[in-house]
Amino acid sequence: MSDLLTIRNLAVSFNGLPAVDRIDISVKPGEVVGVVGESGSGKSVTMMALMGLIDAPGIVTADQVTFNGVDLLKASARQRRKIIGKDIAMVFQDALSSLNPSYTVGYQIKEVLKLHEGLRGAKLHQRALELLDQVGIPDAKSRIDAFPHQMSGGMNQRVMIAMA
Incomplete structure (x- = not known):
């Protein structure tokens, strides 16, 4: 069974300071994955990067970010809007x-x-x-x-x- 979500070598930095450093995540259809960690460890930043919600001065790099066969690194804004909010969403604590x-x-x-x-x-x-x-x-x-x-x-x- 192929992955529903694949993230390879995801990194996020702000003004040259690393917030997320080389994260790899794979999720198969029907699988539930929890992202846990201390406050400030990069959980929200990782998920925001996945959804394309990191603005300048943030810099996001990755070798691969695919969802259901769609390359999110190369997807147009229109393609991303069809996925983000419908198939991928984030529920913030507050x-x-x-x-x-x-x-x-x-x-x-x-x-x-x-x-x-x-x-x-x-x-x-x-x-x-x-x-x-x-x-x-x-x-x-x-x-x-x-x-x-x-x-x-x-x-x-x-x-x-x-x-x-």
């Missing part, structure tokens, strides 16, 4: 800072579903409710119209998981 306080959690989930699943109307609303229910949000029908500040940190974290 969900409240990742959610937009000006929009309801339902709106934010629906935006992801519109973009990546092409859903509209009643199907879109129903799918958003299903996702909130799947991640254990109590009373999803009333919570879908809540703003992030009206929910607990744990519930916001679940909203981020539903979006991912």
